[in-house]
Structure formats: C-alpha cells, structure tokens
Amino acid sequence: MRADRVFAYGAAAGLLGDLLLGDPRRGHPVAVFGRAAGAVERVLWRDHRGWGALHAVVCAGGAVALGSVAVRAVRTSPAASVALTCAATWAVVGGTSLAREARVIGRALEAGDVDAARARLPHLCGRDPQALDADGIARAVVESVAENTSDAVVGALVWGAVAGVPGLLGFRAVNTLDAMVGHKSPRYRRYGWASARLDDLAGWPGARLTAVLAAVAGPDPRGAVRAWRTDAAKHPSPNAGPVEAAFAGALGVRLGGTLSYAGRVEHRPVLNTQGRAVATPDVERAVRVSQRVGWLALGVSVAARLVAKGRTS
16 A cells, blocks of 8 residues: 555544544553653753753654654555554544643633633643633633644644654654753753754644644634734744634634743733634634644645655656
C-alpha cells in the first residue's frame, strides 16, 4: 500500500479513535515521554542554552527515531502500517480531551458554580483561576481551546502528512518539551530557549492552517480574516497570535488583555477590538469551531499528501 494511503486511512482511524475514546486516563504515551524527558533534564540541566539545545535534540530526536524504527518494522505489512499510523495519531492528538475539559468548565459556569469552574481550569491551562471571575474564566477557556486546536490537533496532522509516524511523534515531542521547559522562568530562561524556538518553528504551518480553517468553519469568516490580519502580530507568540485572532474574529469576541500566571501578571494586546466581551455560551461555540477545524485539517492533510505523492509518481 502506498504511503499516502497508509497515512490517509491511519490518520482518519486515529482521529476517530480520539473522538470515541479520548485520551487514556493512565499510561498516556505523552505522559511517558514527559517522564523520560524529565529524566534527561535531571542529567543534562545547566543554566546554559547549549545544554538546553542538547536536551531538545536528544528528546525530540529520540521520538523521531522511535517512529522511524517502528515504521521500518511494519513496512512489509499494509495492515500493520495503517494500525501504527492510527495508534500514533490517536496518541498525539487531543481534540476530544480538549473539548471535554472545556465543556466541564462551561457547564459549571452555566450552573453559576464559579468555584467549580476555577477548580477545573488548571486541567486546561496555566492561568491563575483565583484571579478570574466567570467571564474571565470563559475567556481563558476560549483562548486555550483556540491555541490547543493548533497544538493538539492541526499541527500534529500537518507533520503527519509531511513525515508520517515520525512526524506525528516528533511534533508532539517538540510541543511537550516547550510546555515543560520553554517558559521564561529563571530555571528555564536559557535552558529552555532551544525547545521554545523549535516549537515556534514546528508549530508555524499548523498555526496558519488553523487560522485559515477557523475562518472557514466559524460563523464569521470575514471577521476571522480581518482580526488575523490586523491583530495577530500583536500577540507575543508567533503561532498563538494568528490562531487566537482568527478564533476571536470568527466568534465575534475580544481575546487577550490582562492575564495572571501563578502571581505573574501579563498585559497582552486585545485581539479583535471591535468584538464583544467573552461570555459563558462562547465556550461551547469555540469547542464546536475547534472540532470542525480538526476534521477539516484531516481532510486538508490527507489531500496534500495524496497530491504530493501523485506529483512524484
């Protein structure tokens, strides 16, 4: 079976598996990778960019190498190759868990239980929930749904289309490393620099595709494109900017503004300034756009792989 068809069948089955099963509650492969990366960090950590770069190469390179070995092991069996792609896709995408966590918080807000929503918010993002009222929690959820649609779904599918199983595993490894060491704390300002820059590079194509598809899938395509063009560059992240701006415009809401992370306050530019403030019903609206974007991304990735294969054959 041709590699493009293996990816098409395997990725579709993996995304369907994520829809039906979500993430495993125990023994998730990403958690296993996180523990391994933590062990490598304990050996390599120095307050130096070079050692941090070595950490990124060892961990991300190890994930890519593992994927390559697995592909070679099953290359003579089309069924096993599809199954491997399915398993890898299911392991690295997280759209269903993202939607589930967002909806749990949304239902708590709808019921007026702000305390329950605050208690659940750390499952979804790193904001300080005690600093947020109901509308602030809703805005944090919408922003997290937007950003993680790119990080947890679209980016993985893009790299799967480019490089198959090694691309799927490599992207998730890079994204996980950024979450672990890519932030600008005193410990990781230098050590995590390479992981953060690698994540910016790996996430670039998926973020732009997510923004395009948010415009297609959202209720206000023109608003999404307008907000993307005018406000995306204001965001401190080169990849979160286009995604959050496109979601803001598509939903007709304002995102950004003052954020609080464990006592550290950031004042970010407002995205889609002509939109209204985020309200609780926007959580469900954002989840629905995210889900449509995920399936559209699968279609685009599969089509791109088939076209590329057709041109080279």
